[in-house]
Amino acid sequence: MDAEEHATVDPRGGYRAPRTSVQVPKLAGYQFREYFRSRRFVILAFIVVIIGVILTAVVAHFRGAIVSTNLAFYGSFWGGGVDLVIVLSAVFFGGDAIAGEFQNKTGYFLMGLPIRRSAVYIGKYIAAYLASALMLLLFLVILVMNGAYYFGPGLFPWELLFSFVLALVYLAAVLGATFLFSSLFKTSAYGFVLTAILFLFGFSLIQDLLTSLVHIEPWMVISYANSVIGEVFSNPVNWGWAGQTTTTMIGPRESLVTYTAGVGEGVVIMIAYFFLTTLAGLWLFEREEFT
Amino acid sequence: MDAPSIETRGLTKRWGSFTALDHLSLRLEGAKCVGFLGPNGAGKTTTLKLLTDMIFPTEGECFINGVSVQESRKRTLEHAGVLIESPEIYPSLTPREALEMVADLRGVPASERRGRIDTVLAEVKMSDWADKKVGRFSKGMKQRINIAAALVHDPEVVILDEPSTGLDPRGMAEVRAIVRDLKKSQRLIFMSSHILSEVTEVCDEVALIDRGKLLFFDTLANVTKRFSDGHASVDVAFARPIAEAALRQETAALSSVKNIVPLGGQKFRIMFEGGLEAQEKLMEALVERHLGLVSMAESESALEEIYLRQISRGD
Numbered sequence: 001m002d003a004e005e006h007a008t009v010d011p012r013g014g015y016r017a018p019r020t021s022v023q024v025p026k027l028a029g030y031q032f033r034e035y036f037r038s039r040r041f042v043i044l045a046f047i048v049v050i051i052g053v054i055l056t057a058v059v060a061h062f063r064g065a066i067v068s069t070n071l072a073f074y075g076s077f078w079g080g081g082v083d084l085v086i087v088l089s090a091v092f093f094g095g096d097a098i099a100g101e102f103q104n105k106t107g108y109f110l111m112g113l114p115i116r117r118s119a120v121y122i123g124k125y126i127a128a129y130l131a132s133a134l135m136l137l138l139f140l141v142i143l144v145m146n147g148a149y150y151f152g153p154g155l156f157p158w159e160l161l162f163s164f165v166l167a168l169v170y171l172a173a174v175l176g177a178t179f180l181f182s183s184l185f186k187t188s189a190y191g192f193v194l195t196a197i198l199f200l201f202g203f204s205l206i207q208d209l210l211t212s213l214v215h216i217e218p219w220m221v222i223s224y225a226n227s228v229i230g231e232v233f234s235n236p237v238n239w240g241w242a243g244q245t246t247t248t249m250i251g252p253r254e255s256l257v258t259y260t261a262g263v264g265e266g267v268v269i270m271i272a273y274f275f276l277t278t279l280a281g282l283w284l285f286e287r288e289e290f291t
Numbered sequence: 292m293d294a295p296s297i298e299t300r301g302l303t304k305r306w307g308s309f310t311a312l313d314h315l316s317l318r319l320e321g322a323k324c325v326g327f328l329g330p331n332g333a334g335k336t337t338t339l340k341l342l343t344d345m346i347f348p349t350e351g352e353c354f355i356n357g358v359s360v361q362e363s364r365k366r367t368l369e370h371a372g373v374l375i376e377s378p379e380i381y382p383s384l385t386p387r388e389a390l391e392m393v394a395d396l397r398g399v400p401a402s403e404r405r406g407r408i409d410t411v412l413a414e415v416k417m418s419d420w421a422d423k424k425v426g427r428f429s430k431g432m433k434q435r436i437n438i439a440a441a442l443v444h445d446p447e448v449v450i451l452d453e454p455s456t457g458l459d460p461r462g463m464a465e466v467r468a469i470v471r472d473l474k475k476s477q478r479l480i481f482m483s484s485h486i487l488s489e490v491t492e493v494c495d496e497v498a499l500i501d502r503g504k505l506l507f508f509d510t511l512a513n514v515t516k517r518f519s520d521g522h523a524s525v526d527v528a529f530a531r532p533i534a535e536a537a538l539r540q541e542t543a544a545l546s547s548v549k550n551i552v553p554l555g556g557q558k559f560r561i562m563f564e565g566g567l568e569a570q571e572k573l574m575e576a577l578v579e580r581h582l583g584l585v586s587m588a589e590s591e592s593a594l595e596e597i598y599l600r601q602i603s604r605g606d
């Protein structure tokens with residue numbers, strides 16, 4: 001946009017602000033330290049542990065089919081909790097990331113600095129992403145400890161690693177949307193509530209409506225795409241770029257149509273969500289006034 | 292190197308149909324302190340926010356050191372130290388960490404950071420609190436850290452929105468001392484304030500706005516001369532009650548006395564012309580008449596009078 005990034009010698013003397021590419025990781029680092037020290041980090045870690053403990057107890061109680069194969073085990077344990085962990089992380093770390101800067105008046109401290117608005121947005125996003133990824137990692141550790149108990153240490157399917165990567169992609173999309181909501185409203189509460197409602201129920205509701213009423217593949221709904229996180233543990237896996245339509249007869253005249261996203265398709269959709277929400281959020285934040 | 296400068300050209304800000312700032316054109320240049328005055332809601336903070344790209348103008352443009360703020364926030368804010376709206380600092384940070392972050396993002400090299408931070412913390416008298424969490428600080432303590440943050444990179448242009456808000460009397464005196472020091476080292480300071488004595492004491496020039504419009508902008512000396520009609524004024528206090536009419540009568544013989552204004556209690560403001568000689572005669576006369584005169588001081592509030600007169604004219 002402007003030539004500022006290229007000038008190295010300042011004719012006026014004084015200190016030159018570092019390039020944006022240097023400022024972003026610096027800011028992300030400071031913001032991450034802020035998250036790491038915050039009470040909500042401890043609270044969320046505690047919640048993730050609780051989720052892990054509950055799932056551990058459920059698996060230990062029912063065993064049977066759940067631990068019949070390690071794929072079935074990881075599919076139900078990981079698939080059962082990862083969504084919640086991701087959405088909670090996004091809510092905790094992203095819900096007020098932008099709105100909070102307005103509401104708590106901390107924004108005036110940052111915005112007086114020679115830093116682009118987009119750099120602030122991206123730096124904060126990276127920090128929230130890292131903090132959330134840590135939560136995901138914590139959940140993975142609990143899971144792997146369970147897996148080691150049932151199947152012996154050292155027997156981890158590669159599908160688990162793959163699913164973890166898919167979860168990281170999904171996290172990027174959810175946080176992207178959360179940041180967008182957070183810059184859409186200047187009140188933190190809206191960002192929290194909208195993210196939680198949409199990602200915990202909203203999208204799956206829309207997905208169900210599209211599937212059962214309109215009978216179209218709900219590819220535009222992110223809850224459809226994120227099902228590939230659990231999908232990779234199933235057999236056979238649809239690795240493709242297109243969804244699969246299954247028609248099951250559930251009565252003499254009635255049939256049930258279900259759609260399963262291909263893994264490739266799901267990844268594309270999640271990445272698209274990430275880019276679109278982030279671009280929209282950046283666009284908004286560039287125009288946001290600190291009044 | 293050119294002198295530091297701040298300029299606004301036809302700067303206008305509207306919120307819907309409400310005009311908060313109406314074609315403000317100002318040019319400040321050189322090492323000096325410019326006071327920015329105006330009643331609540333006049334548009335001072337609006338102007339300073341426009342100058343720092345926190346909000347965007349409806350019309351017009353502003354420049355710091357000749358570079359458009361609207362075109363390049365990064366390059367202009369590099370040279371500016373900014374304190375607007377008493378921001379909050381992330382509560383889990385200590386002053387040292389907060390200033391470290393500011394200095395780092397502003398490009399102060401690691402080797403100089405510690406020295407700069409210690410210097411500004413000492414300037415705002417917060418050295419003893421450098422490693423305590425900001426979250427528990429009082430309003431005034433936070434404001435001191437905000438001032439330190441505005442100065443940590445030794446900026447050429449300093450933009451302060453009511454820097455003394457929340458400060459105790461000693462804190463206010465310290466702010467005045469800091470501003471005076473800044474002037475010595477070739478800094479341009481643009482400072483909004485409601486404390487007229489502060490402006491009189493540290494500012495070289497004043498701009499007064501009301502309802503988004505600039506009423507005047509001139510040196511403090513010129514402003515005082517221009518609006519006081521050549522009169523000087525002193526505040527006098529008496530030990531015993533005395534009626535305004537009585538005082539007028541007692542001073543009727545002195546042609547230099549132009550007006551007498553009661554200030555409440557046993558205090559009056561006497562406006563006169565004729566300089567020190569007339570002031571001496573006035574004092575002698577009041578003492579001779581044994582009215583109970585216990586003090587006579589030059590009224591500090593010349594600016595206040597001008598301010599009140601200018602603002603009320605708009606009503």
Ligand SMILES: Nc1ncnc2c1ncn2[C@@H]1O[C@H](COP(=O)(O)OP(=O)(O)OP(=O)(O)O)[C@@H](O)[C@H]1O
Pocket residue numbers: 291306309311329330331332333334335336337338
């Ligand atoms: N976001 C906004 N939306 C609508 N009006 C606004 C907004 N922000 C400020 N205003 C209006 O703009 C006018 C100028 O406000 P500003 O904050 O600049 O005043 P000020 O001179 O700093 O006053 P004070 O001395 O009280 O700090 C006020 O009438 C205010 O109501």
Ligand SMILES: [Mg+2]
Pocket residue numbers: 335336337452
């Ligand atoms: Mg104000």
